[in-house]
Structures are given as C-alpha cells and as structure tokens.
Amino acid sequence: MLRMIAVLLAAAMWLTQAGAQAQTYPAKPIRFIIPFGAGSASDALARIAGQDLEQALGQPIIVVPKPGADGALAASEVKRSAPDGYTFLFGTNSPLAVAPNIQKEPPYNVLSDFTPVTFLGENTFFIVVHPSLPATSLAELVALAKASPKPLNYATGNTYAFVSMALLARNNGIQLEAIRYKSEPDAIADLLTGRVPLMNSTSTSVLAHVKAGRLRALSTAFGERSPLLPDVPSIVEAGQATFPIGPWFALVGPAGLPPDVVATMNRAMAATLAKPAVREQMHRHGFVPRSSTPAELAAYMKDQLATWKVVLKDAGIEPQ
Numbered sequence: 617m618l619r620m621i622a623v624l625l626a627a628a629m630w631l632t633q634a635g636a637q638a639q640t641y642p643a644k645p646i647r648f649i650i651p652f653g654a655g656s657a658s659d660a661l662a663r664i665a666g667q668d669l670e671q672a673l674g675q676p677i678i679v680v681p682k683p684g685a686d687g688a689l690a691a692s693e694v695k696r697s698a699p700d701g702y703t704f705l706f707g708t709n710s711p712l713a714v715a716p717n718i719q720k721e722p723p724y725n726v727l728s729d730f731t732p733v734t735f736l737g738e739n740t741f742f743i744v745v746h747p748s749l750p751a752t753s754l755a756e757l758v759a760l761a762k763a764s765p766k767p768l769n770y771a772t773g774n775t776y777a778f779v780s781m782a783l784l785a786r787n788n789g790i791q792l793e794a795i796r797y798k799s800e801p802d803a804i805a806d807l808l809t810g811r812v813p814l815m816n817s818t819s820t821s822v823l824a825h826v827k828a829g830r831l832r833a834l835s836t837a838f839g840e841r842s843p844l845l846p847d848v849p850s851i852v853e854a855g856q857a858t859f860p861i862g863p864w865f866a867l868v869g870p871a872g873l874p875p876d877v878v879a880t881m882n883r884a885m886a887a888t889l890a891k892p893a894v895r896e897q898m899h900r901h902g903f904v905p906r907s908s909t910p911a912e913l914a915a916y917m918k919d920q921l922a923t924w925k926v927v928l929k930d931a932g933i934e935p936q
Contacts, residue, residue, distance in 0.1 A: 641701055641877055645676040648706040649694050651687030652774065653799030657739055657820040657901060661865065662706040664897045665736075668888040673880075679706070683798040686775050687711030688723055695729045699870045701877035704733065709864050713920040714775035717928055720935045726921060731873035732913035734882050736865035736889070740819045740844065740902030741777065741837035743851070744826060749813040754834045754854035757814070758788045767791035770814040771807050773800030776863040777816040779924075780837055782931040783859055807831065818863070819844050819902030838862070844902055861927050864920075865903075866913055878910055 648666060650658040659681055666677030682690040687710035697703035705711065712730075716722040724730075743754065751757040761768045772778040772794050785792040795812050797803040800821045806812045808830055815822070816837055823844055825831040835854040836842050851858060867885060869878070886907040888894055898905050908916070 641880060642673050642675045644702060645678050646673070646701070647678045647680050647703045649680050649682055649690045649703065650706050651683065651690040651708060651711050653681045653683045653801055655801040655821075656681070656683075656773070656799050657818040657903070658706060658708060658865070660820050660901050661736075661739075661898060661903055664894060664901075665706075665885065665888055668891060668894050669884055672884045672887060681799075686715040686718060688715040688719065691715070691730075692723045694868070694870055695724045697870045699731070699872035699874070701869065701873060701881065703870065704881070705730070705868050706736075707866055707868060708774070708776075709861075709920060709924070710775040712866060712868070712917055713924045714779070714928070716921060717925045718775070718933065718935055726917055727914075729871050730868040731871055731878060732910045732917065733867040733869060733873075733878055734885050734910065735906060735908035735913045735916060736867055736885070737898070737903055737905040739863045739865070739904075740842050741780075741816055741863060742819060742822055742826070742833045742842070742845065742848065743816050743835050743837060744807070744814075744822050744831045744833050746807060746810040746813045747829070747832055748810045749832075751834065752832065754849075754851070754856060757834060758790055761785075761788075761790035761792065764791070767793035768814060769793050769795050769812050770816070771795050771797060771803035771812040772815065773797045773803040773817070773821075774863070776861065779861060779927060779931055779933065780859045781814075781816050782933055783927070784856065786931055787857060823902070842902060844900075861924060866917070868913075882907075882910060 648662045650662050652658045662679045669677050691711035694705040716726050751760050770781050770792050804821050807815050826833045833848045835849050835851045839850055839852045839858040841850050889905040889907045
C-alpha cells in the first residue's frame with residue numbers, strides 16, 4: 617500500500633511539473649533553423665517574424681543559418697532535435713518538397729519526421745542577367761541561348777530557381793547549365809561580377825542591384841507583374857508559360873511536438889503575420905504572408921511532395 621501511494625504521489629508530481637512547464641512555455645530562447653545562409657530571403661523573413669514573436673512570446677528568437685544539400689542539412693538538424701518546442705525549421709519548398717524527391721536516399725521523411733505548425737507564405741522571384749549579357753528581354757535571352765554553341769550558365773542558390781530554369785530550358789529547346797551554390801548570397805556575388813550571367817532569384821537578393829543598374833531584370837517568374845518592379849513584365853507577358861511550381865515557406869518542428877506547443881506557436885505566428893507593420897516589411901522583400909492551421913499545412917506538404925516529383929521528372933532532373 618505504501619509503495620502504491622508513493623507511485624501515485626510521484627505521478628501526481630510529474631503531472632504537476634508537466635502542467636507547469638506547459639503553462640510557462642516558452643521558458644527559454646527558441647531557435648529557427650533556416651535552410652539558406654545569412655542575407656538570404658529565409659534569413660530576412662525569419663528575422664522579421666522573429667522580432668515580433670519575441671515580444672509576443674517573451675523569449676528571444678535565434679535565427680540559425682544552416683545551408684547545404686538543398687536545405688536537407690537544416691531539416692535534418694530539426695529532425696534530430698528534442699520535440700520540446702525550442703527548435704523549429706523556418707523552411708521552404710527546398711527541404712520540405714524538393715530535397716526528398718531529388719535525393720536517392722533522403723535523410724528524412726517529410727510526412728513522418730516533422731510536426732506541421734503553420735504555412736508562412738510565398739515569395740517573389742525575378743529572372744535577371746548581368747548587364748554584359750546582350751539580352752534585354754526573355755525572348756532575346758532565348759534567342760541568345762539558341763545561337764550559342766555551348767550551354768549558357770546560370771547561378772542558382774535554391775531549388776525553385778534550379779528547377780524553374782531547367783523547365784525554361786526544356787520548354788524552349790535551349791541549353792542552360794546550372795552553377796549551384798549553397799545559398800543565394802553566394803550566387804549573387806558571382807552574378808554581380810559577370811562570372812555567371814543569368815539567375816532566377818528572390819527579390820530580397822536582387823532588388824537593390826536591379827534598381828542600381830548592376831543587374832537587369834527580364835521578367836518575373838510568375839504570371840503577374842510585381843509592384844516591387846512594376847515596369848518589369850511578367851513571364852506570361854514575356855511570352856512564356858507559367859511554371860507549375862512556386863516558392864513557399866512553412867514552419868515545422870520535430871516529430872512528436874506537444875499539441876499545446878503547436879497551438880501556442882501557431883497562434884503567435886498567425887498574429888504576427890497579420891500585423892500591418894510585419895506585413896509591410898515582408899512585402900518589401902516580395903513576400904506574401906499567409907498562415908494556416910497545422911492540418912492545412914500537413915495536407916499542403918503532402919500535395920507539394922507529389923507535385924514536385926512530377927515537375928522534377930518533366931524538367932529532366934533525376935534523383936542523385
């Protein structure tokens with residue numbers, strides 16, 4: 617009887633402690649692991665959201681860049697992390713939809729190794745060239761590539777850019793060769809010198825350079841013009857079909873994240889993304905914020921895994 621009482625008291629104490637921990641979450645700094653380097657769109661957007669979340673949650677948000685392997689390094693670190701609500705992947709389509717389809721032996725299963733928290737939104741891309749390249753429109757770029765005896769190199773720092781440019785090449789019967797970098801800031805450095813003449817890039821990385829005349833924007837990567845560069849035609853206006861894929865962001869944690877932690881972070885992030893000041897900052901980076909429920913994100917990631925598998929095949933990109 618005494619032993620049973622001791623067991624019950626221990627269980628009661630554990631439940632009390634667990635309840636106290638749940639009520640005080642978060643009780644220490646939270647890490648946002650991002651799949652690309654400092655200065656990338658992921659870095660900028662995580663810091664914008666993180667600054668507001670710090671006030672809402674009462675704890676620092678630490679942004680940790682971990683570029684490499686199409687975002688799989690960052691995702692793998694989150695997968696290995698304790699499911700305690702203090703490590704999240706501020707991820708993109710790269711680690712959450714492309715890497716699992718582009719690697720023969722992916723280091724994780726997106727649908728079982730992570731806990732969906734919330735969708736975050738989509739980003740804006742522009743197809744840009746170095747001014748030394750004699751192309752002032754997408755049509756001239758295609759003609760230049762067709763006339764070239766060797767493939768035209770393009771820089772890429774993320775999988776959306778890599779796959780969309782492969783589709784552009786396939787759709788137009790031209791040869792484009794990807795020069796792949798861990799992150800966009802690394803790719804931009806070579807683009808600005810003219811070492812690599814072409815890139816499909818986030819507005820975060822190229823907007824200032826286009827406005828300063830250091831790069832030339834040929835079109836958006838989407839079917840509509842962007843208010844960031846309203847004089848630049850859409851890809852449809854430039855005579856091309858829209859790509860069947862798009863760049864997106866989502867917040868996920870490791871598998872087994874407690875429901876109360878998911879609910880707390882989901883509510884806090886939704887409130888952050890709804891604030892006019894936050895939205896204005898994000899819009900300046902070409903980002904369209906949009907939150908979701910965890911269930912909606914789970915369904916979206918499942919759909920995107922299937923979509924990207926088909927698109928990669930259509931682009932002629934085989935798993936490696």
